[in-house]
Amino acid sequence: MGVPPSAKGTVPFGEHRTWYRVTGQLHSGRPPLVVVHGGPGSTHDYLQNLAALADEGWPVVHYDQIGNGGSSHLPDRGADFWTVDLFLAELDNLLRQLGISDDYTLLGQSWGGTLAAAHASARPAGLRGLVIANAPASYPLWLEELARIRKELPDGVNETLLRHEAAGTTGTTEYHQAMQVFYERHVCRLKPWPRDYTASFYEVYNDPTVYYAMNGPSEFHVIGTLRDWSVTDRLARIDVPTLMITGRHDEVTPLSAQPFQDLVPGLRWEIFEESSHMPHLEEPERFLGALRTHLRELL
Template identity: 55%
Template sequence: MQQRPEVLEGHAPFREYKTWFRVTGNPNSDNVPLIVAHGGPGCTHDYVLSFADIAQSGRCVIHYDQIGNGRSTHLRGAPEGFWSVDLFLGELDNLLRHLGIGQRYNLLGQSWGGMLAAEHAVRRPEGLNALVIASSPSSMPVWVVEALRLRKALPLDVQETLARHEADGTYDHPDYQAASDVFYRRHVCRLDPWPDDVVRTFRALAEDPTVYHAMNGPTEFHVIGTLKDWTVDDRLHRVAVPTLVMSGYHDEATQACVEPFVQLIPNAQQIVMPNSAHMCHLEERADTMAAVEGFLSQHDLRVSA
């Protein structure tokens, strides 16, 4: 019987705050470690914890909760402008230094985490070895257009409920939440019931939506936060490491959302998981882990320039 990888948890001081992290597996392995950035903005590591499966191959896998989320420092009173891409880039750099892996590491970002990972990669950090972007848009304006397109395919009564409560600003109304859930079940996670990891993340997001509201807005359809005009398209040519772009066939991160990553990052590879929405790491878990580990293993021996 295969022994389960060891798990270490801790906090990395960041400015006057603390970033919670979890290390699964041996950090001294010959395989290049993988750090996982979760989505949201404002979610937690829980729903992407399945990527710890990769540690069974001998690769160390690192999760963390971004500032404002999960087990890291919460800042409910912070002004909207506090929550920025630069804040989370600085936190990621700090965590890499704290863990002593900044000289060589792989980075996987899911959804908003992939946006953050792309921002990190275009800066050409010396230690970045390989990049995985999972179900992420390269442009928030395109994301909104595509979300509204998918929404128009929902049942008419669901569309009417969404529109009515958005006009009233009653986003917390049970009917609005139920109508939004129809979209989520089609384009976020198609498993029924949702795995406990997903439930924990959504519960945490509901308990403290500070980051989500500041950077995104009240819903997936109504993006009015600090990311509303964000795009990385004009800088993707600067990514200088092997890159894998993953998404689901039914994903809210549609092909239009991910296409710039595929076309503008030099020699990027793409995989579309046929039976998944936004969470192929859960919806097609084994196949997703095999694809990610297979990609990363090709580059374990690569020497950074």
């Protein structure tokens, strides 16, 4: 069941609402860890195990980004509505509404890591530290790497994927079966998938508005508005202690993550040898240990 929240609810975000949950007590002496989930268009569920840090004194804030989960769903909005700036504004708003914008740390996973890096590059005064987990620095660079690792799938799998992508039939059972081969190699290698990850996975497809608009029909076929997005030109401005985590079998390959290492001053990079895209689930004890070390260094 995980660690129960001490508070949860929604905060206004313009005409909409952002859902959040807090584990532990805010304003208790240690900066809260704000967790930014992936997608875009996923939910917080698959990152719930990070709430365990609250037992050691670090309050943890999870939230569902607008468009999914407990936040406002807007299925009639077009791709022009779902922008990076929208999600940056939502994060800023959440920090202000919870009264923590003057003292917090940030962990972003996958798309959330790239978003968190963009947030950090603006040098917000209250940000104490940053964790970038399994995130590409540049979508164009990542797409090149995805094309490479797709070719390494078992015989016939990538050919099946390419055929359906060219025909626009990515909703078919055959495409999803081939897609699963990639996911089990490069997204989550655990069998069966953990319940929290499965919950987020199905939330994406319960309302795919955001995911389809910004990403595409799968993790590795990015044809949405993010396909040309990059944060590489902002990374040198990040001025807080930064930890980066990737998995050895991650869909975010070392080359996809390398710009963070090259451009973020003082960044420390840990590669999890037994993990793909979900090391917080695939190697949870090591992941939480790395977070503890990073957070203690910020005190």
